[in-house]
Amino acid sequence: MPEPQPGPGEIRIRIIAAGVNPMDWKIRSGYIRELPLPTIMGLDVAGLVDAVGQGETSFQRGDQVFAKVSIGQGGYAEYTVVNPAQVAQKPRSIGFIESAAIPTAGLAAWQSLFDIAGLERGQSVLIHGAAGGVGTLAVQFARWKGAYVIGTASSKNAEFLKSIGSDEVIDYRNQRFEEIVSNLDVVLDTIGGDTFERSWGVLKPGGFLVSTVASIPEGVPQKYGVRAKTLMTQADGRELTQIAAIIDEQKIKPIVTTVLPLIEAQKAHEMSESRHARGKIVLRVAEDPK
Ligand SMILES: NC(=O)c1ccc[n+]([C@@H]2O[C@H](COP(=O)([O-])OP(=O)(O)OC[C@H]3O[C@@H](n4cnc5c(N)ncnc54)[C@H](OP(=O)(O)O)[C@@H]3O)[C@@H](O)[C@H]2O)c1
Known part of the structure; x- marks a missing residue:
C-alpha cells in the first residue's frame, strides 16, 4: 500500500x-x-x-x-x-x-457505564464477559467509580477478576446469574443471546441494560420498567485522555x-x-x- x-x-x-x-x-x-x-x-x-x-x-x-x-x-x-x-x-x-x-475496549466500557447508563458511586453493576477485553476494563472503571461490581466468567477467571475489582464473580457455566442477583442498577452485556435475554429481570425499576452486541427488542424495556441501549462505540480523544489520566494515577491497568x-x-x-x-x-x- x-x-x-x-x-x-x-x-x-x-x-x-x-x-x-x-x-x-x-x-x-x-x-x-x-x-x-x-x-x-x-x-x-x-x-x-x-x-x-x-x-x-x-x-x-x-x-x-x-x-x-x-x-x-x-x-x-x-x-x-x-x-x-x-x-x-x-x-x-x-x-x-x-x-x-x-482504545476500543476502554471506550466501549467507559461509554456503556458512564455516558449511557450513568453509573454512579454506590450503585450496583453486573458485567457479563468480565474477563474479556471490554469486561476487564469495565470491572476496573466501575470499581474506580465506587460501584458494587459483579462479573460473570468461568471459574478459572474468578480469582483474577476479584484481584482487579470484582466484588462477586458468578461462574456462568455452573450458576444462573438471575437466581443470584436482583434489583441491580446497571447490566453491561458483552455476550448477547440467552445471557442478554435473561438480564432484563435482574434490573431494578428504572435500571439500565447496555449491550455491546444485542439489539434492543421493541417494547421489552417498557415491559420491565427499565431502560436499554445497544452500544456503538465512538472514537473520542477526550475520553481517551481521561482514561490515560486514571491509568497514570495507577487506579486501573x-x-x-x-x-x-x-x-x-x-x-x-x-x-x-x-x-x-x-x-x-x-x-x-x-x-x-x-
Ligand atoms: N458495540 C460496540 O461498539 C462494541 C465495542 C467493543 C466490543 N464489542 C463487542 O463486544 C463483545 C465483547 O468484546 P470483548 O473485546 O470483550 O471480547 P473478548 O475479549 O473476546 O471476550 C472474551 C471473554 O468472554 C468471556 N465469555 C465467553 N462466553 C461467556 C459467557 N457466556 N458469559 C460470560 N463470559 C463469557 C470469556 O471468559 P471465560 O473464558 O471465563 O469464558 C472471555 O474472557 C464482542 O462481540 C465485540 O465485538 C462491541
Missing part, C-alpha cells in the same frame, strides 16, 4: 502496536457488508505522530499517542492517517503495547495477556475467535523506539 499522507487538519501515526478486537475477525469473516476493499484491519493503535497536516496544532511530531481508528483506516500497518479528535497522548506510565490494548508480532495476526485472530481470551491480545508492529 502507498504510504498515507496526512491532509489538512490530519495527523499520521507511525504504529508501534495494534490492539486486536473481536470486530477484527468479524470484519475478516465478511460480517461488514459495506467494507471498502482492499481494507486494512485493526481499530486500535499506539505509536508516534510522525507527520502533521497543514493547520493541525494539537499534536506535534514525536508525540506518543494512542487512538481508536475507523474501520478500514488500519491498525495492522506501519502508518495510519487520522483525525486528531480520535487521538490522545498515551498514558505516560505504560508502554505502547499496553496503550494499544485500551490494561490487562494484556498475549503479545504477538504482526506476522502472527492469524494466530491472534484464532485466539480472539475462541471467545475465551482473557483481557487483550496485542500485535507488535514495530520495535519500541526507546
